[in-house]
Amino acid sequence: MKRFDNNKSLFIIFISIVLFFNISTSLYDLFYLDKKEDNQSDNIKNISSECTGYKLKRLSGYKYAMPLMFVDNTCQSEKLSTLKNELNNLFNKYKESGVLSSASLYLKDYNSNGWIAINENETYSPGSLLKVPSLITLLKMSEKNPGLLNKKIVFNKHYDVQIDPKYLSKAIKFGETYTVKELMSYMIKYSDNNATLLLNEVIDVKMFTQLFKDFGLKEFDWYGADYLMTVTDYSEFLPALFNASYLNIENSDFALELLSKSDFKEGFSKGIPSNVSVAEKFGESGNLDMKELHETAIVFLANKPYIITIMTKGKVLEKLPEVLKEASYLAYNHINQLSN
Secondary structure, eight states: OHHHHHHHHHHHHHHHHHHHHHHHHHHHHIIOOOOHHHHHHHHHHHTTTOOOOEEEEEEEOOSSOOOOOEEEEEOOOSTHHHHHHHHHHHHHHHHHHHHHHEEEEEEEEETTTEEEEHHHHHOOGGGGGGHHHHHHHHHHHHHHHTTTGGGGEEEOOOOOOOSSSSSSSOOOOOOOOEEHHHHHHHHSOOOHHHHHHHHHHTSSSHHHHHHHHHTTTTOOOTTTEEEEEEEEHTTHHEEEETTTOOHHHHHHHHHHHHTTTTOOSSSGGGGGGGOEEEEEEEEEEEEEEEEHHHHEEEEEOTTOOEEEEEEEEEOGGHHHHHHHHHHHHHHHHHHHSOOO
C-alpha cells in the first residue's frame, strides 16, 4: 500500500512536470511567437509604407504666406504599373523600328494622385513648349498691370525665326497691329513664333526667369544657349494652371481655355474621342541629324482628369506624331477604365 502511494506520488509529479512544460511552451508560443509575427507584420508594413509619403511644393519669397503649389506622392503608382509597361513596350517597338531614338513620359491621374514616369532623366530641347511659361508670365504681369492685355503692338520688325516650321496653320501679318491678348492667342493656338517674339518685346524677363525658380527648376538664361529639360521638369507648368496655384483663378482658367483651342491635332488628340476636352501644347525642335517633337496636355476626362507629357527624338519628324497618338490612346483607355 505504501509502495502504491509512492508510485502514485511519482505519477503525480510526472504529470505535473509534463503540464508545466506544456503550459510553458504554450505561453512561449503565445507571447514570443505572437511578438515575432507582430515584428514580421511591422516589417511588412514598413516595406509597404516606404512609398506612401508626400512631397509638397510651396512658393517662397513672401513675408508670411507660403502658398501651396502641389502635393504629390513620392513614389510611382502601382495602380498605373500595367499602363507603364504597355507604354514602355510601345516606345521599345518604335525604337526597334528606327522611328524613335528616345522617348520620355510623365503621366499623373488626378483622381488618385498617382503618377508614372518613363526615361525621366533624358533631356530635350522643349522648343515651342516654352510658350506656356511665356503665357503664364504675361498673365502674371497682367495681375499687376490690368491694362497689359489690351496694349497694342505693331508687327513692323522682321525676326530671325524658324523658316519653315512643320506645324503652323496661321500667323500674324507684317504691318498689322495686335493687342497682347491677340498675340497670346496666336502664340498658343497656332504656335506662331513671330507672335511670340513680338510678345518678348513686352515680357518681363526677370519675372520669366523667376517663374523657373518658383517651380524649382534650374535657372533659365534668357540670353544663353538652348535650355534643356526633362519630361518631369516640364510637367510642372500645366498642373499649376489646373490647380490655379500660381496665377489667380480667372487667369488660370483663361490660360487653359487658350490651350484647349490649340489647332495641333496630329498627336494626342488622335488618340482621344473628339468630345473630350484637351488643353495641350506641342513643341518641335532639333537639327538636321535629330528631330524632336513633344506634347503636353491635361485631358478633361469626366471625373478622371489627367496630365500627360511625352517628349520624343527621332530622325524623321513626320513619323513622331504616330508615337504621340498611340501613347495617348493607351493612356486614355487605361484611365477611362479605372474605377473611381
